[in-house]
Amino acid sequence: MIHRLSPARALGASCAGLALFLAACASDEPDGPPHRRGDGPPPPHASLFISPSGQPFRAAPGEPYPVAAWFAQADRNGDGRIDRAEFRADAAAFFKLLDKNGDGVIDGFEVSAYEHDVAPEILGAYRSAGRDGEGGRPPHPGGHGPGGGGPRGGDGAGFGAGGAEVMGGATPYELISEPEPVASADRGMTGHITLAAFLAAEDRRFDLLDTKGLGYLTLADLPKTPVQLEAEGPAARRKGAR
Numbered sequence: 001m002i003h004r005l006s007p008a009r010a011l012g013a014s015c016a017g018l019a020l021f022l023a024a025c026a027s028d029e030p031d032g033p034p035h036r037r038g039d040g041p042p043p044p045h046a047s048l049f050i051s052p053s054g055q056p057f058r059a060a061p062g063e064p065y066p067v068a069a070w071f072a073q074a075d076r077n078g079d080g081r082i083d084r085a086e087f088r089a090d091a092a093a094f095f096k097l098l099d100k101n102g103d104g105v106i107d108g109f110e111v112s113a114y115e116h117d118v119a120p121e122i123l124g125a126y127r128s129a130g131r132d133g134e135g136g137r138p139p140h141p142g143g144h145g146p147g148g149g150g151p152r153g154g155d156g157a158g159f160g161a162g163g164a165e166v167m168g169g170a171t172p173y174e175l176i177s178e179p180e181p182v183a184s185a186d187r188g189m190t191g192h193i194t195l196a197a198f199l200a201a202e203d204r205r206f207d208l209l210d211t212k213g214l215g216y217l218t219l220a221d222l223p224k225t226p227v228q229l230e231a232e233g234p235a236a237r238r239k240g241a242r
Contacts, residue, residue: 046227046228046230046231047059047060047061047063047065047066048066048121048173048227049065049066049067049069049070049173049174049225049228050119050122050170050173050174050181051070051074051090051094051174052087052091052174052175052176052181052202052205052206052209053090053091053094053095053181053182053198053201053202053205054094054114054119054170054180054181054182055070055090055094055097055119056118056119056121056173057069057070065225065228065231067175067219067222067224067225067228068219070090071219071222073090074086074087074089074090076089080218080219081216081217081218082216082217082218083215083216083217084203084206084215084216087202087205087206087217088199088202088203088206091198091199091202092195092198092199095195095198095199098110098113098114098118098182100113104194104195105192105193105194106182106192106193106198107191107192107193108191111182111183111193114182115180115182119170121170121173122169122170122173122179122180123169171226172225172226172227173225173226173227174225175209175222175223175225176205176208176209181201184201185197185198185200185201187200187201209222209223
């Protein structure tokens with residue numbers, strides 16, 4: 001005997017099947033499969049930090065925000081401070097990784113490799129809509145093209161209720177608003193970044209972050225990135241805005 005479902009029951013069964021499918025998808029890791037070149041801009045990641053020199057640091061779900069991992073790497077003597085020499089040394093080590101052919105220059109091909117393979121997240125834009133769900137403000141006011149940018153302070157708190165924030169490139173994940181921190185070291189836009197130019201950019205960034213003029217940085221005094229503020233919730237955003 002063949003049992004036929006009524007249209008209403010058939011629809012209910014289809015909806016139940018879809019719900020099970022979506023639940024199975026939601027059980028996957030939050031970040032999904034690895035991003036591959038050609039996949040298009042990946043979504044924003046709350047577990048990504050991009051250092052002042054442009055090096056990405058990623059944390060697994062449940063781990064602390066990876067700004068601490070960068071700080072520990074740059075703080076070579078482990079005294080809880082990053083002085084200018086350590087800041088520059090950290091940048092120089094990353095420059096060496098980017099300079100794949102070892103000729104002392106980061107050229108256009110190596111910049112492209114950085115953008116597509118090392119930190120592909122910067123090719124996208126972070127968009128967070130508020131309760132009104134309408135529109136967005138222009139990119140973060142600290143970003144002014146190559147070599148521009150400014151320290152964040154609490155300005156990442158543009159996320160959340162009542163507004164929207166649209167920030168391109170690396171800006172959601174970094175301490176200073178620079179959509180492309182490696183390319184921004186090319187102040188003359190020559191297409192070739194020397195180590196001297198790279199370190200000059202780091203000196204400018206150190207000065208921006210050393211707001212107290214102490215000659216060193218501490219983890220507690222660093223501004224928080226927008227994704228870090230967003231992940232920590234409204235209370236952290238209000239604290240950062242003060």
